[in-house]
Each structure stands twice: as structure tokens, then as C-alpha cells.
Amino acid sequence: MxxxxxxxxxxxxxxxxxxxxxxxxxxxxxxxxxxxxxxxxxxxxxxxxxxxxxxxxxxxxxxxxxxxxxxxxxxxxxxxxxxxxxxxxxxxxxxxxxxxxxxxxxxxxxxxxxxxxxxxxxxxxxxxxxxxxxxxxxxxxxxxxxxxxxxxxxxxxxxxxxxxxxxxxxxxxxxxxxxxxxxxxxxxxxxxxxxxxxxxxxxxxxxxxxxxxxxxxxxxxxxxxxxxxxxxxxxxxxxxxALKPLKLAKEIKPEFKAPETGKHSVMILGSAGQRIITAGEILCYAGLKAGLFTTLKSDYNITVLRGHSVSEAVLSDEKIVYIGSGIPSAILAVDEEGITRKKGIFKNLNKDTLVITGKDIEIPATNAKVFAVDFKGLKIKSNERALASLAVMVKHNRIISYDMLISALKEIFNQKIFNASFELIEKIKNNELI
Ligand code: SF4
CATH class of the missing domain: 3.40.50.970 (Thiamin diphosphate (ThDP)-binding fold, Pyr/PP domains)
Known part of the structure; x- marks a missing residue:
């Protein structure tokens, strides 16, 4: 050469x-x-x-x-x-x-x-x-x-x-x-x-x-x-x-029909330790169970067990090109820290948005449809409020169905956590005041 x-x-x-x-x-x-x-x-x-x-x-x-x-x-x-x-x-x-x-x-x-x-x-x-x-x-x-x-x-x-x-x-x-x-x-x-x-x-x-x-x-x-x-x-x-091969991605087959068509976003507002992000994930899995496209974005503090926690899930029957919430179809407002973080959004809502909150929680003035749950009276713990609110949303026939929710829980949780979650959802389902 x-x-x-x-x-x-x-x-x-x-x-x-x-x-x-x-x-x-x-x-x-x-x-x-x-x-x-x-x-x-x-x-x-x-x-x-x-x-x-x-x-x-x-x-x-x-x-x-x-x-x-x-x-x-x-x-x-x-x-x-x-x-x-x-x-x-x-x-x-x-x-x-x-x-x-x-x-x-x-x-x-x-x-x-x-x-x-x-x-x-x-x-x-x-x-x-x-x-x-x-x-x-x-x-x-x-x-x-x-x-x-x-x-x-x-x-x-x-x-x-x-x-x-x-x-x-x-x-x-x-x-x-x-x-x-x-x-x-x-x-x-x-x-x-x-x-x-x-x-x-x-x-x-x-x-x-x-x-x-x-x-x-x-x-x-x-x-x-x-x-x-x-x-x-x-x-x-x-x-x-020498490492174990990674598990293959899980395939989720659509089994159910969503109660609503179109694109819907759900904002979950709470604080660290309330399983806010888990609730967002449950929502996305529930969407996948109905063949929907889903996205999830979360906002939380660098601290553990302190500070706000916010999850925003989008479920749509068409491809999602914008992952922001816009005007949410539902807001699950379970703690003041998350509500304060997003307080500006409440004044822009109208009756098409369902806000689920606690009777012991103060939310900013809004034209949205507000449903307040007596979490304390129902003996629902702070870290159960997000999941309980999803169950309330289901009872209002908004965005996901009961079957979608239960099926999502089965995908995510082990038997022990599933049983506890199922019990909570049944409690909401069977309560005539909700
Ligand atoms: S500037 Fe210096 S380093 Fe660069 S080509 Fe000229 S002599 Fe070489």
C-alpha cells in the first residue's frame, strides 16, 4: 500500500x-x-x-x-x-x-x-x-x-x-x-x-x-x-x-370499549406519597385496554415524600401529537400542593370538565362541574385518594370504564396490592352517595 x-x-x-x-x-x-x-x-x-x-x-x-x-x-x-x-x-x-x-x-x-x-x-x-x-x-x-x-x-x-x-x-x-x-x-x-x-x-x-x-x-x-x-x-x-436478557416489552391487547370517544386529558393534582404518578399510569394502562393512544407526563419535586406531585395523562382514539393537557376533561384534585401548582387552570374551566376533589380541600373558583368526596368520612387514606378519585370518575362514566380500570390494575399490581385496590374501588362503586 x-x-x-x-x-x-x-x-x-x-x-x-x-x-x-x-x-x-x-x-x-x-x-x-x-x-x-x-x-x-x-x-x-x-x-x-x-x-x-x-x-x-x-x-x-x-x-x-x-x-x-x-x-x-x-x-x-x-x-x-x-x-x-x-x-x-x-x-x-x-x-x-x-x-x-x-x-x-x-x-x-x-x-x-x-x-x-x-x-x-x-x-x-x-x-x-x-x-x-x-x-x-x-x-x-x-x-x-x-x-x-x-x-x-x-x-x-x-x-x-x-x-x-x-x-x-x-x-x-x-x-x-x-x-x-x-x-x-x-x-x-x-x-x-x-x-x-x-x-x-x-x-x-x-x-x-x-x-x-x-x-x-x-x-x-x-x-x-x-x-x-x-x-x-x-x-x-x-x-x-453474562447479564440476564431484558424482558420483552409487554403486549397489551384491547379488550374493552371506552365510554367516550375523542381525545381526553386528565390532570391529577396531589402531593408526594399520594401515588399520583401511579394513578396516571393506571389511567394510561386503562386506555391501552380500550385500544387508545396514551401519554403521561409528570411533575414532582426532587424531594421524597415532600412537595407537589402532578400527573397529566392524555387518552385518545387518534395519535397524540401534543402531550399537554389543554383544557382537561377531568381534574382529580386530591391535595392542595398539586392544586397550588396548577391553580391558574381552574378559572379557564367550564362545565365540560369534571373536578373531583375532597370535602376537606379548597380549590380555586371555577365554572367546572365539581364533585367533592368525603374522603375522611369514608376512611380513605391520603395515599388512596388518587385511586379512589379514578373510581369516582368511572362512576361518573367519564373517560374510562370500570372494566378498563380493573383490568389496568391487574396489569400493574401484584395480587396483594390488586386486592387492596379492588376493595377500595368496590367501596366507591357501592357507595350510594358518590
Ligand atoms: S497556524 Fe500554526 S498550527 Fe496552524 S497551520 Fe499555521 S503553523 Fe500550523
Whole structure:
């Protein structure tokens, strides 16, 4: 194999840019390994390193600044056979710093080439997270106040199983890249280079200075023994295949006829602990038992057993394109917290809406048809009020029938809870005052 360079769009950088060296070395590594372009995905970040994907006849993905590793992770998970090579500059690496840490922790078989030229080249030479403190950059003095971060040391601390720090000008860069690609796990290469277009307009940096600087640091070259472990996609497959398969979705066959046609919404207003959302679910299941389309949206506090709880179910004999309640056909107002949350809706209601509430509950003024239940007198507990209100709604022959309700309860509850719920519904059904 000769080359994977895209002859229609050959690499073009400022004269003397080290990126050109990396393009050549990467191409040589691909050729040495005889990997077909179809088996490679180049994922590039934003900036001059972001042009890499256009230079090669491979698959390519170019996304948001700093996020290249996230796309690469998705691509590798979707198809572990692909060779995924990511190019990022030091700018993008800083922007997506957390993604670097996660990639190192995860150990997906991805190769990250960091084209580290100590500044944001493309956008005018602003300081990045690797800019030396003493450098003069186009963005003022802030780099004088910050410690540049060490790409490889950071990666190793986070769990990278392969790390190399080198100059982009070394003779056998292709072999180092090849080693990184061949490594079965996350590989990071911190490749130092010169950006003549921006950085060296104000600073002195040459390949020789880069060599001297690298020699003054401890060598980081290749496999990181203490971080060697299973590659993520293989490990994931192993763990996932040992899990019990998920249950198939339950099929609910229509058995009954709903008492009303058209689209109806029911708003259940209560507080946490009153099984408001469960009541919404029962309503939806009841709708499904009559072959209706249903949606449910709920609103509750982040707290447990405190705060409002509101459920809004829509049941319709046509597809539901808007899941809001509009003017509800029924409101089950079982606690003041939920009522306060939706108090504005009551003034817009007319007699077509049935409001079921408790005799001990105050609701805002409304033109709706209001039916107040003596929950206390009937010894119906607070957490039974929502279900009891559904039973009252059934008695008013609105939206769902008795059979739909009972059948929904059978779908949702175990025998013990079903028995208790059934008893409550029978109590409402047989009460002549309701
Ligand atoms: S701005 Fe710097 S990094 Fe970008 S192409 Fe020019 S020299 Fe290379």
C-alpha cells in the first residue's frame, strides 16, 4: 500500500508547521500496517489539527471543539473492529479535558494524537492549557499565571495504558504512531511541534529546543505497565453477555370499549406519597385496554415524600401529537400542593370538565362541574385518594370504564396490592352517595 493521502485535498499548513510531519508519519504508519482506509476512522477536533480528517482517504468525523474523544468512543463502541485515530490540538484537549480523563479511565482501543504546539494556532495564537508560563501569546498575560498541564502525566494518572511524549520532528515518528495504534487499549501521544504561523512569531521555539526540553523531562514512552487491563469494548461485551436478557416489552391487547370517544386529558393534582404518578399510569394502562393512544407526563419535586406531585395523562382514539393537557376533561384534585401548582387552570374551566376533589380541600373558583368526596368520612387514606378519585370518575362514566380500570390494575399490581385496590374501588362503586 502506497499512501492513504487524499490527493484531491493534500495537506496544506503554514510553512514549517510541524503538523505536516505528523500527517506524513501517520500515513506511513497506516501503510506499514497495511490497514485499508475503510477500516480507519479519523476523528478530528477543531483547529489546525481538525483538518487531518480531510487529508486521508479514510472514514472521518469532525465535530465540536474539545469533544473528539466522545465521538471516537461512540464509533469504537458501535464497531470495535475499526481503527479509530483521534487528532486534537492542545487547545481542544484543554477544552475537552474531562473527556480526556474519561477516555483514559475507560481504556477503549483508541489512539489519540495530541498535536501540541502550545497555543491555539488557527484562531490567532491564544494561550492553551499547555502554553509555557513565560510565553508571549496573543491573548494577554493569563498564561503567566497558570501552570501548563502535562498531557501524558495527566493521562497516565487517569489510567491511560499507553503514553508517549515525543517531538514531531523525530525520524521514526511513524513507528511510534504504529506502536500506539497497535496497542490494545487507550493510547495517548503528546507530539510536540512548532507553530510558525502564530507561536514563533513572538517566541523562540525550534525542533532543537523541543529536543532539549524533552530530554530534561522524564521519558514517557509506550506501555504504562501499572495501567494495563482489559480493553473496554471486549470487557463490556464480556460483562454484558453474562447479564440476564431484558424482558420483552409487554403486549397489551384491547379488550374493552371506552365510554367516550375523542381525545381526553386528565390532570391529577396531589402531593408526594399520594401515588399520583401511579394513578396516571393506571389511567394510561386503562386506555391501552380500550385500544387508545396514551401519554403521561409528570411533575414532582426532587424531594421524597415532600412537595407537589402532578400527573397529566392524555387518552385518545387518534395519535397524540401534543402531550399537554389543554383544557382537561377531568381534574382529580386530591391535595392542595398539586392544586397550588396548577391553580391558574381552574378559572379557564367550564362545565365540560369534571373536578373531583375532597370535602376537606379548597380549590380555586371555577365554572367546572365539581364533585367533592368525603374522603375522611369514608376512611380513605391520603395515599388512596388518587385511586379512589379514578373510581369516582368511572362512576361518573367519564373517560374510562370500570372494566378498563380493573383490568389496568391487574396489569400493574401484584395480587396483594390488586386486592387492596379492588376493595377500595368496590367501596366507591357501592357507595350510594358518590
Ligand atoms: S497556524 Fe500554526 S498550527 Fe496552524 S497551520 Fe499555521 S503553523 Fe500550523
Amino acid at each position: 502506497d499512501s492513504l493521502i487524499n490527493k484531491k485535498r493534500p495537506p496544506l499548513f503554514c510553512p514549517g508547521c510541524s503538523h505536516e510531519k505528523v500527517v506524513g508519519a501517520l500515513d506511513k504508519a497506516f501503510c506499514n500496517m497495511e490497514i485499508a482506509g475503510d477500516d480507519i476512522v479519523m476523528v478530528s477536533d477543531i483547529g489546525c489539527s481538525g483538518l487531518f480528517d480531510t487529508f486521508f482517504n479514510t472514514h472521518a468525523f469532525h465535530g465540536l471543539h474539545g469533544r473528539a474523544l466522545t465521538y471516537a468512543a461512540g464509533i469504537k463502541m458501535a464497531n470495535p473492529k475499526l481503527n479509530v485515530v483521534v487528532t486534537m490540538g492542545d487547545g481542544g484537549l484543554g477544552i475537552g479535558g474531562a473527556h480526556l480523563l474519561e477516555a483514559c479511565r475507560r481504556n477503549l482501543d483508541i489512539t489519540l494524537l495530541v498535536l501540541n504546539n502550545f497555543n491555539f494556532g488557527m484562531t490567532g495564537g491564544q494561550f492553551s492549557s499547555t502554553t509555557p508560563e513565560e510565553a508571549i501569546v496573543g491573548s494577554g498575560f493569563l498564561n503567566n499565571l497558570e501552570k501548563p498541564f502535562d498531557v501524558c502525566q495527566t493521562g497516565i494518572a487517569a489510567g491511560a495504558s499507553f503514553a508517549t511524549r515525543c517531538s514531531g520532528y523525530i525520524k521514526h515518528l511513524d513507528e511510534k504512531i504504529e506502536d500506539a495504534i497497535k496497542h490494545k487499549g487507550f493510547s495517548i501521544m503528546d507530539i510536540w511541534g512548532v507553530c510558525p504561523g502564530r507561536f514563533t512569531k513572538r517566541n523562540v521555539l525550534t525542533p532543537k529546543i523541543i529536543d532539549e526540553k524533552l530530554q530534561s523531562l522524564s521519558a514517557i514512552e509506550g506501555v504504562v505497565k501499572e495501567n494495563i487491563r482489559k480493553e473496554y469494548t471486549a470487557h463490556y461485551k464480556e460483562v454484558a453477555s
